[in-house]
Amino acid sequence: MTVSxxxxxxxxxxxxxxxxxxxxxxxxxxxxxAAAKAMRGDGTKIVGLLLPxxxxxxxxxFANTLAQSCEDLSLHLIIHLTNDDPETELxxxxxxxxxxxxxxxxxxxxxxxxxxxAHLNGVNVIQLIRxxxxxxxxxxxxxxxxxxxxxxxxxxxxxxxxxxxxIGADERLSSGRARRAAFEAGLAxxxxxxxxxxxxxxxxxxxxxxxNAARLLATGNVTAIVCGGFEISNGVLSVFLEADQxxxxxMGFVGYGxxxxxxxxxxxxxxxAMQVDELAQEAARLAACPAEEQPVNRRAFEASFVARNTxxxxxxxxx
Amino acid sequence: MTVSxxxxxxxxxxxxxxxxxxxxxxxxxxxxxAAAKAMRGDGTKIVGLLLPxxxxxxxxxFANTLAQSCEDLSLHLIIHLTNDDPETELxxxxxxxxxxxxxxxxxxxxxxxxxxxAHLNGVNVIQLIRxxxxxxxxxxxxxxxxxxxxxxxxxxxxxxxxxxxxIGADERLSSGRARRAAFEAGLAxxxxxxxxxxxxxxxxxxxxxxxNAARLLATGNVTAIVCGGFEISNGVLSVFLEADQxxxxxMGFVGYGxxxxxxxxxxxxxxxAMQVDELAQEAARLAACPAEEQPVNRRAFEASFVARNTxxxxxxxxx
DNA sequence: GTGAAAGCGCTAACAA
DNA sequence: TTGTTAGCGCTTTCAC
Numbered sequence: 001m002t003v004s005x006x007x008x009x010x011x012x013x014x015x016x017x018x019x020x021x022x023x024x025x026x027x028x029x030x031x032x033x034a035a036a037k038a039m040r041g042d043g044t045k046i047v048g049l050l051l052p053x054x055x056x057x058x059x060x061x062f063a064n065t066l067a068q069s070c071e072d073l074s075l076h077l078i079i080h081l082t083n084d085d086p087e088t089e090l091x092x093x094x095x096x097x098x099x100x101x102x103x104x105x106x107x108x109x110x111x112x113x114x115x116x117x118a119h120l121n122g123v124n125v126i127q128l129i130r131x132x133x134x135x136x137x138x139x140x141x142x143x144x145x146x147x148x149x150x151x152x153x154x155x156x157x158x159x160x161x162x163x164x165x166x167i168g169a170d171e172r173l174s175s176g177r178a179r180r181a182a183f184e185a186g187l188a189x190x191x192x193x194x195x196x197x198x199x200x201x202x203x204x205x206x207x208x209x210x211x212n213a214a215r216l217l218a219t220g221n222v223t224a225i226v227c228g229g230f231e232i233s234n235g236v237l238s239v240f241l242e243a244d245q246x247x248x249x250x251m252g253f254v255g256y257g258x259x260x261x262x263x264x265x266x267x268x269x270x271x272x273a274m275q276v277d278e279l280a281q282e283a284a285r286l287a288a289c290p291a292e293e294q295p296v297n298r299r300a301f302e303a304s305f306v307a308r309n310t311x312x313x314x315x316x317x318x319x
Numbered sequence: 320m321t322v323s324x325x326x327x328x329x330x331x332x333x334x335x336x337x338x339x340x341x342x343x344x345x346x347x348x349x350x351x352x353a354a355a356k357a358m359r360g361d362g363t364k365i366v367g368l369l370l371p372x373x374x375x376x377x378x379x380x381f382a383n384t385l386a387q388s389c390e391d392l393s394l395h396l397i398i399h400l401t402n403d404d405p406e407t408e409l410x411x412x413x414x415x416x417x418x419x420x421x422x423x424x425x426x427x428x429x430x431x432x433x434x435x436x437a438h439l440n441g442v443n444v445i446q447l448i449r450x451x452x453x454x455x456x457x458x459x460x461x462x463x464x465x466x467x468x469x470x471x472x473x474x475x476x477x478x479x480x481x482x483x484x485x486i487g488a489d490e491r492l493s494s495g496r497a498r499r500a501a502f503e504a505g506l507a508x509x510x511x512x513x514x515x516x517x518x519x520x521x522x523x524x525x526x527x528x529x530x531n532a533a534r535l536l537a538t539g540n541v542t543a544i545v546c547g548g549f550e551i552s553n554g555v556l557s558v559f560l561e562a563d564q565x566x567x568x569x570m571g572f573v574g575y576g577x578x579x580x581x582x583x584x585x586x587x588x589x590x591x592a593m594q595v596d597e598l599a600q601e602a603a604r605l606a607a608c609p610a611e612e613q614p615v616n617r618r619a620f621e622a623s624f625v626a627r628n629t630x631x632x633x634x635x636x637x638x
Numbered sequence: 639g640t641g642a643a644a645g646c647g648c649t650a651a652c653a654a
Numbered sequence: 655t656t657g658t659t660a661g662c663g664c665t666t667t668c669a670c
Contacts, residue, residue, distance in 0.1 A: 002640055004665065012639055029437020034417045035357035036663035039646045044354075053383055060379045064372055067400045071407065076397050076418060081386045088390065098353045099395060118348020241583050261580040264560050321656055323649060331655060355647035358662045641670080646663105653658075 007032065038100055046076045047287045048096040050106035052084045052204070057259030058230045059107075061276045062128075062283075066105070069284030075102075084204060086111040093119040103287035108132035110172040110203065124291035126283055131174040137296040139286050141279055143175075145303035146182040148272045152226055152254040152305045153186030155270070159310060161224040161252050162192060167212045167236055168228025170201035179228035179256075198222055202232075209235020217247060224252025224310075233257055233271070240312055241266065252310050268308030275301045326351065357419055365395045366606045367415040369425035371403045371523070376578035377549045378426075380595045381447075381602075385424070388603030394421075403523060405430040412438040422606035427451035429491040429522065443610035445602055450493040456615040458605050460598055462494075464622035465501040467591045471545055471573040471624045472505030474589070478629060480543040480571050481511060486531045486555055487547025489520035498547035517541055521551075528554020536566060543571025543629075552576055552590070559631055560585065571629050587627030594620045 005013045006021035013021075024030075038044045047070060051059045063079065070077040078101065080092035089109045093116045096104055103124035108131070117135040125138040156164050166183045169176030180199065187194050200216065202208035209232035216222045217239065227233035233255040240248050255262060258273035278301055286297055324332045325340035332340075343349075357363045366389060370378045382398065389396040397420065399411035408428045415423055416438035424445045436454040444457040475483050485502045488495030499518065506513050519535065521527035528551035535541045536558065546552035552574040559567050574581060577592035597620055605616060 001664090004663095005640085008665080014639065017639085029413075029416070029434065031413055031417045031438070033358070033419070033663050035354040035363075035419060036646090037665085038354035039352070039358055039648090039662090040664060040666090041646060042665080054373065054386065055376070055379050055383045057374070057376075057379075060374050060376075063398070064374045064400065067373065067398055071400065071410070074414070076414060077399075078395050078397050079382070079386055080396075081383065081390065091390070094348075094350055095393070095395060097348070098350045100352070100354060115348065119350070259580075261578075261584065264585075265580065265583055320649090323647095324656090327649080329649095333655065336655090352647050355662090356649090358646090358664090359648060359650090360662065361649085639670105641668105643668085644666090646665100648662090649660100651659085654656085 043290055044076075044100045044102050045074060046078060046096075046099055046101040047284075048092070048101040048104040048106070049077060049079050050082050050089060050092050050104065051079070052107060052109070052231070053081055054079065056230050056234070056257075058257040058274075058276060062280045065277045065280035066284055069281055070287075073284065073288050075284075075288065082107075082109050084109045086114055090114050090116055096123070102290055105283050105287055108173075110169070110176075122291050124287065124289065124294050126286050128279070128283065129175055139294070139297040140299070141282050141286070142298070142300040143274050143279070143303050144300040145179060145272055145274070146185070148303040148305040149179060149182035149226070149228070150186035150189060152270070152272060153183060153192075154190045155305065155307055155310065156224045156226070156252045156254065157190035157192060159224075159252060163195070163198060163222050163224070164192065164252070165198040165200070165216045165222040165225045166228060167200050167202075167209055167216070167225060167232055169204040169208075169232070173204060176201065176204070176228065183226055183228065204229045204231055206231045206235040206238075208232050209237075210239055212236070213239040217243065217251075223250070224254075226254045227256040227272075230257040234259075237265070237269065248312065250311060253312055254305075254310065258306060263308065266309065266312035269312065270308045270310040271306050272303050273306045274303045362609055363395075363419045363421050364393060365397060365415075365418055365420040367411070367420040367423040367425070368396060368398050369401050369408060369411050369423065370398070371426060371428070371550070372400055373398065375549050375553070375576075377576040377593075377595060381599045384596045384599035385603055388600055389606075392603065392607050394603075394607065401426075401428050403428045405433055409433050409435055415442075421609055424602050424606055427492075429488070429495075441610050443606065443608065443613050445605050447598070447602065448494055458613070458616040459618070460601050460605070461617070461619040462593050462598070462622050463619040464498060464591055464593070465504070467622040467624040468498060468501035468545070468547070469505035469508060471589070471591060472502060472511075473509045474624065474626055474629065475543045475545070475571045475573065476509035476511060478543075478571060482514070482517060482541050482543070483511065483571070484517040484519070484535045484541040484544045485547060486519050486521075486528055486535070486544060486551055488523040488527075488551070492523060495520065495523065495547065502545055502547065523548045524550045525554040525557075527551050528556075529558055531555070532558040536562065536570075542569070543573075545573045546575040546591075549576040553578075556584070556588065567631065569630060572631055573624075573629065577625060582627065585628065585631035588631065589627045589629040590625050591622050592625045593622045 006018040082089040097119035105126045127140040200212035213236040255271035262269040325337040401408040405428045422443035446459040519531035532555040574590035581588040
C-alpha cells in the first residue's frame with residue numbers, strides 16, 4: 001500500500017499524497033498496530049521493570065524517572081513487583097517473554113538461579129543494584145557505596161561511638177556482601193574491633209530491619225546502628241521513632257537511601273544517599289537499544305554519606 | 320495444529336498427547352506470542368495506568384497494590400506519567416492505543432477535553448479520584464471526602480481556630496470543586512464565616528502548596544491551614560517544616576492523604592486519609608474485564624479524618 | 639510512484 | 655482425534 005509508505009515517511013511517495021495520508025491519519029486518530037509490527041519481527045519498544053515494590057521511595061523515584069525517560073523515548077514501560085521473591089520474579093520474566101519485551105531492568109531477587117534463561121532470548125537484560133548470574137551476559141547498573149559506608153562508620157566513631165551495630169542483607173545478595181564488607185572495613189579504619197554479635201543480616205525487607213533493630217536495642221550493648229538496605233533502613237527507623245525516648249537517647253543512626261522525609265524526621269536523619277535520577281537515566285539509555293546492538297555494560301554510581309543529626313531527636317507532640 | 324489445542328486445554332486432544340505437549344512447552348520455556356493473539360482480535364490483557372507521578376506516596380501505594388492485583392490476574396500493567404499535563408496524557412492514550420490496551424485507569428489531568436476519544440474505541444476507561452467528560456461513558460472510582468473535610472474544619476474550630484485557610488485545586492478539577500465546597504460547608508457547620516482571601520486555589524501540585532502556604536503565612540491572619548490535595552499537602556508541609564519556629568508556633572495543619580511518615584513528622588500530622596488499597600483493588604477488578612462486558616460503574620470510597628497532633632511540634636536536632 | 643504477494647504466530651471453522 | 659485453510663495488520667520484495 002502507498003498508505004503504509006506515506007505513514008512511514010518513505011521517500012517514494014508523492015509529497016502531496018504523503019501529506020494527505022498523514023493528515024487524515026492524525027484526524028481519525030489512526031496509530032499503527034504494535035502487535036502487527038511485533039509479529040513481523042520489528043521488535044516491541046516494551047521495557048520491563050522488575051522491582052521488589054514501588055512504595056519504597058528509592059524504587060518509586062527510580063521508576064518515576066525511568067517512566068519519564070520512557071515517555072521521551074517512546075518506550076512502553078511494564079512494571080512487575082517481585083516482593084524479592086524468586087518465584088514471582090520468574091513469572092514476571094515469563095509474562096515479559098509473552099509480550100516480547102525488548103529490555104528488562106530488574107533488581108534481582110535473592111536466592112538461587114532459576115530457569116529464567118529460557119525467557120531471555122534476544123532480551124536486553126539490565127541488572128540494577130545487585131548482580132546475579134543469569135546464565136547469559138547482562139548489563140548492570142550498580143551503586144558503589146564502599147566509601148560512603150566507611151565514612152558513616154568513621155563519622156559515628158568520631159562522635160564517640162565504639163559499639164556500632166550493622167543491619168543489612170545477607171550473603172545471598174551481591175549488595176549484601178559488599179555493604180557488609182564496607183562496614184567492616186569502616187570499623188577497621190576507625191580503629192574499632194569487629195564484634196560479630198553486632199552484625200545482623202537477613203532478607204532485604206522492612207521486617208528484617210524492625211526485628212534486628214529491636215534485638216540490638218534490647219541487648220543494650222550497642223550505641224549506634226548503620227543500615228545496609230532501603231527497606232531495612234525504614235524498618236530500623238520505625239523502631240527508633242516508636243521506641244521509648246530513654247532507650248534511643250543518644251543512639252546513633254545512619255540510614256540507607258535518602259527519601260525526602262529523612263531530612264525532616266527527628267531533626268534530620270543521617271544516611272547513605274545515591275544518585276537515583278542518574279541511575280534511572282542510565283537504565284533508560286541502556287534499555288532503549290535492542291539486545292543485539294547493545295554491548296554488555298557495567299557501570300557503578302558513587303554513593304555519598306549525608307551527615308545530618310545522627311542522633312535522632314525524640315518526637316514530641318505540639319498540642 | 321494439535322499442539323495449539325493441547326496448550327489451550329482444548330478437550331479434543333488425547334490426554335497423554337496434551338500432557339506431553341504441555342510438559343515439553345514448560346521445559347523449553349515456550350509461551351504463546353501475545354502479539355499474534357492480539358492480532359487475531361483476542362484482546363491483550365494490557366492495562367494502562369496514567370498517574371500524575373509515582374513518587375507521591377498515595378499514587379505509589381495505589382500503583383503498588385494495583386500491580387500486585389495485576390500479577391494475580393495475569394494482566395500486564397503499563398505505566399505512564401502525565402505530570403497532570405493534558406498533552407502528555409493525550410500521548411499516553413495514543414501509545415496505549417497502539418498496543419491495544421484492554422483497560423486504562425487514569426487520574427484525569429486538569430484542562431479542556433482533547434480529542435482522546437479517537438483512542439478509546441473498545442477501551443475500558445476507569446477514572447480515578449477525579450471525573451472528566453471523555454465523550455463516552457466511563458467508569459469512575461472516587462473518594463468521598465465531604466464528611467472528612469468537614470470534620471477536619473470542625474476539629475480545628477474546636478481547638479479555637481477562627482481563621483482557617485484552605486489550599487486546594489481549582490475548579491478545573493471535579494475533586495477541586497468538591498473539596499472546596501466541603502471546606503466551606505465545614506466552616507458553615509462550625510459557625511465560622513467564610514473569608515475568600517483565605518481560600519487559595521491552583522494546580523494540584525507541590526508548588527501550589529508551597530506558594531500559597533508561604534503567602535497565607537506571610538499575611539499573618541491565618542491560624543490554621545487545611546489542604547485539599549496530595550501534592551499540595553506535601554508542599555504546604557514543606558513550608559511548615561522549614562519555617563521559623565515562631566512563625567508556625569500554634570498553627571493548625573490538616574494534610575491530605577496519609578503517607579506513612581505523616582505519623583512521624585513533627586509529632587504526627589493530622590490528615591484526611593483514604594482507603595488506598597480498596598481503591599486499587601476495585602480498579603483492578605474493573606480493569607480485568609474487557610470494555611464490552613463491563614457495564615459502566617461509579618463508586619466512591621469514604622475518606623476519614625485522622626486527628627494526630629494538629630499543631631506540629633517544631634523540629635529540633637538531637638546532636 | 640504505486641500495487642501485489644508473502645509471511646510473521648495463532649486459532650476458529652471446516653474437512654478428513 | 656488430527657490436519658488444513660484462512661486471515662488478523664503490517665512491511666519487504668519484487669513487478670509494473
